[in-house]
Amino acid sequence: MTSFLQRVFSGVQSTGNLHLGNYLGAIVKFVELQQSFDCLYCVVDLHAITVPQDPIALRNNTREIAAAFIACGIDPKKNIVFNQSQVAEHAELAWVLNCVARIGWLNRMTQFKDKAGKDRENASMGLLDYPVLMAADILLYRATHVPVGEDQKQHLELARDIAQKFNNDFAESIARNGFNDAFFPLPEPLISGPATRVMSLRDGTKKMSKSDASDYSRINLSDDADQIAQKVRKAKTDPDALPSEEKGLEGRPEADNLVGIFAALSQRTKADVLGEFGGSNFSTFKVALVDLAVTKLSPITAEMRKLMADAAYIDDVLRDGSARARELARTNMDAVKDIVGFLR
Structure with missing residues (x-):
């Protein structure tokens, strides 16, 4: 079997309002992974335009995501931090993979059905094709691992299917071009942590989302200490005390969410938290949660604001990262062209 460099790719859409769910579900893991993997962290602005965007807001949001990466502890010198639209090979590979992927595969994607809703015929082609572009993002760098939340697992499975079909369809050409039995790896998901799926503070059955109409449903990374405290205090709970064991959280989505956060x-583990706070009422627990959240998030907010005040620095980071990403992308895209049979 072909041996691949252990490489991580992950992206965050440049649609603004990064929140606690993004931080705990993704960015914390990004910071950890840079210790043991070759990492590329991308602001996926091509994905962002699958739904209408204001151009000025899009540029600002792209900078905000990059600032959040850095403020949370991602080192842009050790890793490649860049925005997708500066590396044309993402779109170039996406077209090749469009000719490998099957329409039936895309029609089964549940996220498209959720986002398109009843007005499916008026959804953009980009929204339907979003998972193929995501596959291109990952496979362009021949990434072996992708940190994903539960809601993205289906997209990663599609990326694996596309990689496998490409490897099968072009097996002879792949071998002829010196890549043994496979060109693309089958990327593995990296899912870990007690709160990889953070739920709304107003409804524990719904995922925390930047698109929720209520700002009280989420803690934004741009929130100051007073805003964090107010949102935690107003977070929905139930009338019972916290249980002493984790099984006592069953059927109590809001309690489960706050303990997970x-x-x-x-x-720590949920069991450990309940060992300390089991039997306490929520007013007591929320005071401790406010203190913890403010301690953890306030330095990130302060650093993000400092970075956002220096747009030139953020732009330089993204340009440098994009140039480094293009070197890898061009090499791999040239190989794809040779395998497929394009002249170059």
């Missing part, structure tokens, strides 16, 4: 922020 505390566990993730403190790098």
Whole structure:
């Protein structure tokens, strides 16, 4: 079997309002992974335009995501931090993979059905094709691992299917071009942590989302200490005290969510948190959660604001990262062209 460099790719859409769910579900893991993997962290602005965007807001949001990466502890010198639209090979590979992927595969994608809703015929072609572009993002760098939330697992499975079909369809050409039995790896998901799926503060059955109409449903990374405290205090709970064991959280989505957030922020297990707070009422627990959230998030907010005040620095980071990403992308895209049979 072909041996691949252990490489991580992940992207965050440049649609603004990064929140606690993005931080605990993704960015914390990004920071950890840079210790043991070759990492590329991308602001996926091509994905962002699958739904209408204001151009000025899009540029600002792209900078905000990059600032959040850096403020949370991602080193742009050690890793490649860039925005997708500066590396044309993403779109170039996406077209090749469009000719490998099957329409039936895309029609089964549940996220498209959710986002398109009843007005499916008026959804953009880009929204339907979003998972193929995501596959191109990953496979362009021959990434072996992708940190994903539960809602993205289906997209990663599609990326694996596309990679496998490409490898099968062009097996002879791949071998002829010196790549043994496979060109693309089958990327593996990296899912870990007690709160990889953070739920709304207003409804524990719904995922925390930047698109929720209520700002009280989420803690934004741009929120100051007073805003964090107010949102935690107003977070929906139930009338019972916290249980002493994790099984006592079953059927209590809001309690489960707040305990999960505390566990993730403190790098503990839910069982450990309940061992300390079991039997307490929510007013007591929320005071501790406010203190913890403010301690963890306030330095990130302050650093993000400092970075956002220096747009030239952020732009330089993205340009440098994009140039480094293009070197890898061009090499791999040239190989794809040779395998497919394009002249160059």
